[in-house]
Amino acid sequence: MTSNEFWQKAKAALKLQGDESFAGDIGFEARGFAGTEKIAALLAGKKRAAFSTYAVYAIDNEILPVSGEYYIVKDADEEAVCAIQIQRVEILPFSEVPWSLAALEGEDGDLQEWRERTREALEEEAEIIGYEFREDIKLFFMEFEIVAR
Numbered sequence: 001m002t003s004n005e006f007w008q009k010a011k012a013a014l015k016l017q018g019d020e021s022f023a024g025d026i027g028f029e030a031r032g033f034a035g036t037e038k039i040a041a042l043l044a045g046k047k048r049a050a051f052s053t054y055a056v057y058a059i060d061n062e063i064l065p066v067s068g069e070y071y072i073v074k075d076a077d078e079e080a081v082c083a084i085q086i087q088r089v090e091i092l093p094f095s096e097v098p099w100s101l102a103a104l105e106g107e108d109g110d111l112q113e114w115r116e117r118t119r120e121a122l123e124e125e126a127e128i129i130g131y132e133f134r135e136d137i138k139l140f141f142m143e144f145e146i147v148a149r
Contacts, residue, residue, distance in 0.1 A: 003072040006080035010070075010148035022083065023069040026050075027076075038106070039075055043082065047106030048145065053122060054091055054138035055131040065089060065142055083148040088141075094122070095135040104143060 001009075007022045028038035028050070041047035057064055065071070069086045090101075099111040107114065119133070126133040 001080050003074065003080050006072055006083065006148075007070075010072075010083040013148050020070075022072050023065060024071055025074050025080075026071045026084070027074050036076060039073065039081055041106040042073065042084075042146070043149070045146075047104075049101065049104035049106075049141060049143040051097070051102075051105065051118065051139045051141050053125065053131070054140050056125070056129060057140060059129060059131065064140060070147065071144075081149070082146050084144040085147045086142050086144050088143040090141045091138050092141065093136040094118070094139050097139060097141075101141055101143075 003022065003025050010022075011020060028042065028047075038047055054064075056062075065086050067086050067089055071084050071086070072080045073082050073084055075081050094115075097111075097115075099114070102111055102114040102118075105114070107117070109117075122137065123133045131137075
């Protein structure tokens with residue numbers, strides 16, 4: 001099912017009126033923790049947040065998601081699996097991310113393990129995209145909830 005088709009079903013289920021639309025698509029692909037595992041964690045209610053570097057949005061000249069917006073989550077086959085609504089957004093340095101936020105990503109472990117996994121992924125991303133990873137690099141955090149399946 002396409003994102004637009006999924007959105008029309010979700011919109012009816014949510015009883016949204018008018019021209020309300022979804023802001024875009026989101027996929028959860030990452031090195032070391034496959035996108036399918038992240039989607040499974042999301043659908044099980046374990047994954048309720050995601051982080052990205054602020055640099056990625058700046059380099060791509062993308063608008064940051066805002067609270068209240070809807071997104072369609074797509075799997076590796078580009079199929080829509082659910083709709084989420086952004087509940088909260090925050091920008092904070094990597095070195096200041098508390099476990100209370102990191103844990104919402106739905107991965108097992110503790111803050112030290114999260115920092116190690118995330119640092120490795122961000123260093124790889126930085127090399128590919130062309131920014132410099134630093135401990136104080138700004139991360140964009142968004143917490144969300146599933147609103148339609």
